[in-house]
Each structure stands twice: as structure tokens, then as C-alpha cells.
Amino acid sequence: MAWDVFLSYCRSDTTPAEALAAELRVRGLRVFQDEVGVHRFDSVSRTIMAELARSRLLLAYYSHAYPTRRACQQELITAFLAGQREGDPLRRVLVVNPERGTGHIEPIELRDARFWSPSAELRHLTEAVTRRVDELPTPIGDVDHGRAPLWLPAPGHRPPPRFVGRTAELWRLHSALHPQSATLTEGGGEPVAVVHGVGGIGTSSLVAEYARQFGATFPGGVFWLSAAEPWPEQLAAIADALGADGVGPAVDRVALALDGPREPSLWVVDGVPSGLDLDQVRRLLSPHPTAASVVTTTDGSYAELGTGVSIRELPAAQAVRLILNEVDALAPGDRESAHKLVDAVGGHPGALLDLAGSARSAGLDSVRRRLSSRDWPVLEATAKRLLAEVDAAGDAGLDVLRAVAAFAPEPMPLPVLDGLGPVGLAVDRLARQSVVRLVDGGALEVPAVVAHVIRHSDPDPARHSEVSAGALTARRVRDDFAVDERERAAAFRVQVELAHRVPVRPLGGGGLREAISSLHSIFSFTREQLRECGPDSSQRFGEVAERLMEEVLRPFLSEWHPALRRFEDQTQFDDTAWDPTAELRNALDGLREPLLAVIRDLSRISGNPHGTRYL
DSSP states (O other), X not given: OOEEEEEEOOGXXXXXXXXXXXXXXXXXXXXXXXXXXXXXXSSOOHHHHHHHHTEEEEEEEOOTTGGGOHHHHHHHHHHHHHHHHTTOTTTTEEEEOOSSOSTTOOSHHHHXXXXXXXXXXXHHHHHHHHHHHHTOOSOGXXXXXXXXXXXXXXXXXXXXTTOOOOHXXXXXXXXXXXXXXXXTOTTOOOOEEEEEOSTTSOHHHHHHHHHHHSGGGOTTOEXXXXXXXXXXXHHHHHHHHTTOOSSSOHHHHHHHHHHTTOOOEEEEEEEEOTXXXXXXXXXXXXXXXXXXXXXXXXXXXXXXXXXXXXOOOOOHHHHHHHHHHHOSSOOTTHHHHHHHXXXXXXXXXXXXXXXHHHHHHHOHHHHHHTTTOSSSOTTHHHHHHHHHHHGGGHHHHHHHHHHHHHHTTSOEEGGGGGGGOSOHHHHHHHXXXXXXXXXXXXXXXXXXXXXXXXXXXXXXXXXXXXXXXXXXXXXXXXXXXXXXXXXXXXXXXXHHHHHTSXXXXXXXXXXXXXXHHHHHHHHHHHHXXXXXXXXXXXXXXXXXXXXXXXXIIXXXXXXXXXXXXXXXXXXXXXXXXXXOHHHHHHHHHHHHHHHHHHHHHHHHHHTXXXXXXXX
16 A cells, blocks of 8 residues: 555654544545554564555654654655655655754754644644645655665675664764755765764764665765775775776776766775874875765864764763663663663763673673772773873873863863963873863863773872872862861861771672671761861861761661671571671672762862772
């Protein structure tokens, strides 16, 4: 059966989508909707795609959830590219936007086009759909979508089997490579995209996934070259595969081979190092105007050659999904452990995949508990990669990162760098590698994974402590801390005691009674320090001390101290008594993060970073 409208929507929007479909049918339109479990398995079945091919128009119910569903995006891409091949990418797509804003709508062409809101009079939407359908005499399937492109040099760089998220970035990349199609771009521009981000953020995976999803746009082929491999040999391999004449430089042979069919193709240069002159990078671009160029790099300054596509960390929900996708069998508590890992290192895909790799053998909970351990550095590969990348910035670059990490996750004001000497060149190099970012025109920030690596894998711990202490002092001044010397000393004493207690460090085996006794002594010690500060001092240390005692320690001790004592008393007479030790170990492990948060706050008062390397 042929359809007038293919209604594309995600499962969470079933109710409003069904109401919309009913109204369109009243107008006499033939509407297809997947009524048997919309996108339940996050892939588009052959049946659904066959029905899309029989439809003349795709109507997207574009809620916030819509761009997060790969199936919806496959449907949208199919209709969008069909229109693009006909000369107008919007020819086969209309949008209903149930949200207040438009920032979630991708590609940007759809934002620029007129869309409808469910709050508007429905008659106008149905009339617009009817008019558009009347303008489309053939279904989407009759449009020549082309074939899957040839990848050269074979076998090519393939995307990961379970690519997660990045919908907005994929569409931005597509718009950058087709500037003549973007209605908001006047005069078009060079089809050059510079995909940039900190090392390990997934620029190569993004471009490979783009080539997979949008490959039909490039019937002339996908040419994937590595900036780290010998350049003449790669060009020669492509020229030979294209059957180019064997005379002359390889780049000229490739250009002549592409000039024959003059079909659109994609020219990818992967891993271009930072710090090159623009002319050097320009010489790596496509040798023929029919081939759009993509450069992957850490250096965002190359965006001057075309359009920059910045790749940042994954949102938390997608980052958690990435971890869980890589774990073969989930154990109880694994979702919570994945969330905590993301809280610690952010949405950096390279780091998350390293953690997931360790979790396949040791379990997510074990990886979470040992994330900050120097004895088993589960992020060792990520740390080595990031530290190697910042090596070009020298010791000054490491000092900059130490200072910014002391402020993280908050941005560090630029004046803090004044105490580190001449570091301007180092900041510039770090920024070109996307390791630091300038925010609000007057502060620096780093991705969470960079802060974690600097705190736990700094090659010079003594220098780390020195620079961090200076940054924390500057932070205390910035925040206008009214802290007298008694409070600073008291905060530091409690900070030192906490940093060497069992729950802050990996627990290991044994010592449950000692752990509880240790926490009892911390409670008493903190109360004594608070008493010595007296009533006339400011409240900053008092607030942190009270939170430590009343919100962290007292609830734990009031539950577990008597429970452990009852168990010890009962086991003298009854070997079958309930054993709480496993639960107690879990509870002690759960104290770690609240205690580390207290250490962080105390360090801001004392101006000393002692113990913060466990953060």
C-alpha cells in the first residue's frame, strides 16, 4: 500500500502521535505509523523502512526524545537525503515541535524552516501537509538514493558497533559538508569540516559513523587517510585503486581519477597533529572540488579552513549507556557504579571505554572503588595518552593544568596564573589541543577526565601539591573567605585526619572494628577542633564540621556501631547469628564520596591540598 504520510515519532510520544495521525486521516490522508511497538529495539526493521519508501512525506514529531533515538534518526536521514538528491533537503520532511524551544532540532535547516506546534490550530498543519503531499507525485523510495560508497584504502576505518549519541554533531558535520544546502548560510562556502576535541573524545568514531549513516551522499567513495602514516604511499594506494594513470605525482593522479566520474565523495584526514601552519593542513585536503574534506584533530584553530565541529563530552545519560553497552553481563548495582564513574571522569568516551574494558574482567563496582588507586590505575592508558599530548606544553603546561584542576569542576579565573610565571605560550598550546577551554572570556576549565588524570597521575606529586596549594589560596581569596588562622589550622587538622582514615582509601581486607573506632575518634576530634575555634570565628569551618558530624558520621555510627557490637556478642554463643560484615563493608565504601567532599571543602578553607589526590 502507498502512503501519503509516514509519521515518525519515538515510543514515549505515542499518545500525541496517535491523536495527530487520527486528525490527518480525517482529512483523507493515508498515514503510516508503527502501531506494533514503536522502535522498541532501537533499530529500524526492514518492514518499517519499506513502508517509509512507499510514503511521499515524512512528518516528524520532534520532541526532546526524538533526536536520542537512532531509529528515528535513520528515518529522518532517509527522507532528508531523498529531498537533498532532488535539490531541496526539506522537500520530503515536515516537523511538529511540541517543545517550547528549537535547540533540540537537528539539522539546522529544519529549525530554519517553518514547523508546527501542537498548541497551534491543527487545521493549519493538516492543510500544510495536504499541500506538500500534493506537490510530491512519487514516494520516497522512487528517489535514487545511491549505493553504499566504496572505502579506500580498503578495508577502511569502521565505526564502533554500538555508537552512542552525537546526533547534533552528526547533523552539524553534514551541514558543514553541504554549505550550499544550509538555508542559513549565505553564499555557501568550502565543503571543509574540522572535527576537533581533546584526545580520546571520539572525533574519528564520529566521522566513521557519519560515513556509515550518510554514505549514500558520497557515491564517489570515502577516502580515509591517516596523518600519522606515510602520505605519498596512501595517495598512491588510492590512485591505484581508482585505476589512475601511473604517471606523475600521486596527488595529481588522484585528482584526475576523481575528475572522470565527478561524483561527490568524502576525503577524510584523520589525526592531524596540533600546531601546524594552515598551509600545511590545507595541502592535506581533497585534491578535487567534488570531494568534501573532513579533518579530525585536537586543534580547533584549523576551523579557519572551513567549518569547525567541536566535540565535547557525552551527556551523563549517554555516557552511562556507553559503559553499560560494553559490559557483557550486568550485576546488581552496576548502573549506580556506572553513574559514579561518569561523575568522576565525565563523558569522555576514551576514558569510559578504558574503564569498561577493566570492568569486563573485574566488575564495575571494583573498578569504581579503585578508580583513584595508584596501586591499580584503571585509567592508566587514558592517563598516558593525555600526559603525552600535553608534553609539548612542557612543565609550564603541567603547572597550568595543576592549577585549573584545583578549581575543577569550576572554571579557574585567569589571574590565578599570574603566580606561575610566564605560562601564556603553554596556555595557547593546551588550548590548541583542546585540553583547556576559555570560558566567559576570563577563566579556564578542563574536561573532568583531565582534572582526574592530573590529580591522580601527576608525574611530579610534590610540584602538584605546591601549585594546587597556591591555587586553593587564590580561590579562598576570590571567594572572600573570612577565615582566621585558628580556623585554617583547625580545618587542616581535620583534613589530615580524614585523609588517612579507612573509608577515604580503598578498604582492602579486615579492620571493620578498627574502621568504626577510627570514625568515632574523628567525630570526637572534629568536635574538639570546633570548640577550640570559639564562638567569635566565622562560620565556614563550623558549617563543614557540622555537616561532617551530623550528616555523614552520626547516621553511619548510630546504625553500624551497635549492629557490629551485637554481632560480636552473639557469635560468642551462636555461630548462625546474622553476619553484617558484608553490608558494613558496602556502607563504609559508601562513606568515601561524602568524606572526600568534606576534604575538598576543608582544603578550600585551609589552603592546603593534602588528601585531595584521592578525589
